[in-house]
């Protein structure tokens with residue numbers, strides 16, 4: 424049997440228009456396909472009942488749907504769930520579903536592992552094992568049992584989203600487009616450690632929120648925990664953000680993991696206030712979750728609170744993000760599928 428050339432789920436309307444053109448099918452078939460893919464719950468090409476028999480046969484010869492259910496779920500004592508999805512080439516990724524009162528956040532992965540090497544991150548220890556395609560990013564949302572409950576999507580799972588820019592931007596188009604899932608960009612946040620060319624493209628082409636991992640206002644210190652600082656300095660990242668006119672609706676946040684005795688002194692408060700001056704933003708403080716093999720330690724609750732108060736006194740809007748799913752390794756910085764990889 425002829426091998427299928429690809430998957431339908433994750434293709435944009437424009438891509439489908441060119442695919443149907445190649446197959447000698449009418450152009451409107453592309454819109455019919457996006458309706459079936461992104462608006463209705465079908466799992467096979469055969470179920471696309473308003474497509475001609477010829478169209479369904481031609482599509483089935485070339486494509487698979489590309490949907491796949493999670494293969495495993497772990498449930499935390501706090502209600503957070505961590506789903507394991509199979510990616511291509513036998514790899515796995517993790518997705519964290521975090522319900523909280525009327526806010527249900529899904530934290531999606533964009534890569535299998537990561538090559539950025541941040542010292543505090545468990546995903547980094549796995550190394551890089553490949554990019555996800557747009558369909559695999561979207562499948563984490565579409566095939567989630569709680570899909571209908573999701574209110575917010577954050578690209579903060581495994582991988583650096585801006586190191587897989589094409590697939591991430593494609594997935595964002597489908598998530599927000601009228602022909603796609605039609606989710607408001609205000610409900611989507613993409614997080615980066617600061618890849619400047621991609622930040623510029625993202626701010627230009629997307630309306631979703633941006634989160635930047637900051638973790639220290641001092642370049643020398645940041646370099647020790649985030650190797651990306653060698654390539655794109657924090658000063659340059661902030662310049663790039665400052666140079667882009669942000670609409671009122673758009674939010675820039677800075678993620679700041681607090682490490683014991685490292686990055687929460689009065690000196691840090693003063694410098695953060697200086698470098699963020701003039702940027703309409705908020706700081707999200709996260710307590711470090713210890714990962715094996717790092718010298719870094721977690722701060723206590725009092726330290727976090729005092730740091731927050733000190734930042735607020737300087738006029739910086741600051742929140743402390745609750746730790747969720749730590750017992751199942753679903754909390755921030757703890758995702759890894761190293762154990763699931765075939766040896």
Ligand code: SF4
Pocket residue numbers: 537538539540541544545546547580581582583616
């Ligand atoms: S923190 Fe993000 S960018 Fe850094 S290694 Fe982990 S997944 Fe990669």
